[in-house]
Amino acid sequence: MYAVEPRSIKEAILELDWISVMKEELAEFERDKVWKLVPKPKGHTVVGTRWVYKNKLDESGTVVRNKEMLVVKGYSQLKGVEYDETYALVAMMEAIRIFFAYATHKNIKVHQMDVKIDLLNGELKEVV
Structure with missing residues (x-):
């Protein structure tokens, strides 16, 4: 494992x-057929991607795994021109609190896990 997180x-x-x-x-x-290459539609710009690098640490602060993410440069888009709304599928803090309260009430043991790769793969109707 490499301890320094690259910036580029x-x-x-x-x-x-x-x-x-x-x-x-x-x-x-x-393997998961995340994307397919298509011709660039006329009048649209391409949204680029970039790699983000993070180290996963254990309780003592030792690097246990190098983690990278290929992310879209959404910040390069212009609101109202290239998109109208944004949203992210994430757990709300209230839902997490309810989950832990229920687990405590029912005396359920809760384990933490680290997801290696998570993909939300859906068909888009919009031109991206």
Whole structure:
């Protein structure tokens, strides 16, 4: 495991650990058929992507895993021109509190887990 989080792909490709996790992420995308290449629609701009790098630490602060995410550069879009609304499927804090309250009430043991890859894959009606 490499302890320094790269700030760019130029830094990441200098370390085999980071190259390995990026290849693994791209293989998962291919296996899960996350995207398909299509011609660029006329009059639309392409939204780029970038890699984000993080280290997963254990309780003592030791690096246990290198984690990378290929994310969309949503900040490059213009509201009202290239999109009208945004939303993210996330758990609300109230739902998490209710879950823990219920688990405590029923004396249920709760375990934490780290999801290696999570993809929300749906068909879009909009041109992206």
